[in-house]
Amino acid sequence: MAGYQCLTFLTDYGLEDGFVASCHGVAARICPGVRIIDITHLVPPGDVRRGATVLAQTVPYLPPGVHVAVVDPGVGTTRRGVAIDIGGQVFVGPDNGLLSWAVHVAGNGPVRAYELTNTELWLEPVSATFHGRDIFMPVAAHLVNGLDLAAVGRALQLEELVMLPPPVRRIRENSVEGEVLTVDRFGNIQLSVTAADLERLGIRKGGVVLLSLGRRKLSVPYQWTFGSVAPGELVAYADSAGCVALAVNAGDAAQRLGLPPGAHVRIAPAPDSFAPTGVLPR
CATH class of the missing domain: 3.40.50.10790 (S-adenosyl-l-methionine hydroxide adenosyltransferase, N-terminal)
Structure with a gap:
């Protein structure tokens, strides 16, 4: 063959x-x-x-x-x-x-x-x-x-050959900008940002990241897996492809955040004054 x-x-x-x-x-x-x-x-x-x-x-x-x-x-x-x-x-x-x-x-x-x-x-x-x-x-x-x-x-x-443009991924001094690559059947949101990008910013698992979703800002724990947070809470983690992903433990992150494929996201280390909330500010 x-x-x-x-x-x-x-x-x-x-x-x-x-x-x-x-x-x-x-x-x-x-x-x-x-x-x-x-x-x-x-x-x-x-x-x-x-x-x-x-x-x-x-x-x-x-x-x-x-x-x-x-x-x-x-x-x-x-x-x-x-x-x-x-x-x-x-x-x-x-x-x-x-x-x-x-x-x-x-x-x-x-x-x-x-x-x-x-x-x-x-x-x-x-x-x-x-x-x-x-x-x-x-x-x-x-x-x-x-x-x-x-x-x-x-x-x-x-x-x-026709080539798709690469996904948006820009590393800046104190943040990294990316886009939503895919949303899987569980509602988990995969970003074009990688776990290695966060390491370059000094962000380690067990800490907190600040997400900028357009005008919205949200502090989210950066953990190992879904079960690292309580049911219903939002979490950022490194998925099986090495990309940063957003999930809700036992829930649907895409539905909660309203982020379709292609939506832009910025990630930065969260200031000490930001505690992880996992919920959108009112």
């Missing part, structure tokens, strides 16, 4: 319909016995940034493989389908920025890239709205089967 240990799959298809199973079936017919790892199929519909974040944070823990990702609001338009080699691993999907963060996290960036133009690898007829089944998955399965990457289509210049 060309040295690839698996085929991974991320989409916004959901689980109510047969979309995911159809794609699995296509891969299995082309490459019997292929090991498919489903990353998630519950990316919010059309949310390319959420898909890009999940893919980038998951791929480092996966075996070398061909990674198919499909969050594709431009399906059926002039947007390209691409295969991107990072050296030993390949990403297949729409050229809309979805793959851009993962190819840098999982390697040293793209090594070579191709537009998916070899129609002999596709299923026929191709649906205008289901390229995951008819284009991306068959191409990926052929690659796992040993097809040379150059056979998928036209070579691209790496600078032609």
